[in-house]
Amino acid sequence: MTIVPHEWRAAAQVLKILRQHAIEYRERAAQLFVSLAVPGGVGAFVAWAVLPRALARNGATDTLIALSAGVLAFTAIVIGFVVTLMLQTGRVEQHVTLSFEQFQLYAEKLRYMLHSQIVTLMAALLLTGVLILWCVLLVADANAGTLVWIGSLCGGLGMITMLRTFLLPLQIYDLHDFGLEQAKNVKRDQVNRDIKEGRR
Template sequence: MPLKWLDRLRRSVPSEWGTWLEVARAIGAFRSPSRKERQLNALWAVLIFAAGAIPSALSSASVAEFSEGALAAVFGGVLAFSGLLVGFLVTLMLFTGRLGSTQALDVETLRDYGSRLRYLLASQAVTLAYALVVAVLCLIYLVVFFAGMPLLVHSVVLAIVGGSLAQCVVRATLLPVQIFELHDAHLDDELNARVQESNRRYER
């Protein structure tokens, strides 16, 4: 059953945003099905965010003194990385959602396989969200920089940028493993399908 506050929020927004809330809730359930895993995910998220946010906040005074060209080079690189990662993740998610040769799989195996694919999609969706957040935060910091806002604002925004970027980079390291796992599963499906086909021909 959905949480009461989530249900009320879903009813108070347009249908497409209500669907987004439901999908976000489903992603959270697939990523953290148990309380222990939710706590572990939250702990790692906080540690990784802090590892990026603290150095970024401490360096905010130096960053605020950057020339416009230097700032554009640094944040342009971060935006390019985020954009590249977004495009790659969208393509990967579309490919991940395509099942291989499942005709030879029994119901239980197919259910387990579908659960694993949903878990991979949920993980990739979270990484995609971080990449989008990093891009938006970079644009916000550029506004803060060129508007000449106080150093405290620089520190807060830059800390959030750094923490989100750390999350994005760390989660990006999971992608090669996920790609290998995806292809390995597809190859197993193809092999099982060929074995079943060979067995049927032999029985004839």
């Protein structure tokens, strides 16, 4: 009898399945790493370059706390939006008329989009947690080196979250466009069959 909670074991199993589906959709670990490392590196570098000067200014604490509050509000909106979007994305009732091959292609796109949305959600959640920690350390007058290091991590996570949020509308369009094209093909085939049957 295991002491690991059922929710944890179920979550681990789902993550394993999601990763397998992403691999089947031709996304390798290197591609995922690049999609996270490039914006993350840019954001971390910008924060690392700016924070030392910002922390050195008098009265910077209040300004940085206010800025952090704005970022936390943004991440709260992103988290709520992505969760709602995931619930809507998973609906397939309107595509049950697709053929097996067409529905299989649609399901692959759907799984990949859900995987991408989960990555975006995790980035926003991590940003929220790390930024709250950074604010606590800032108020507690932690040393500048620690604040710059954790602030750079916040900058990287922030850039990842922003970029992936900007990509969501394009992914949604791609999914709906694919579904509409497949549905149009089904209707075309149905009309062609009706025409052929009418000529008999």
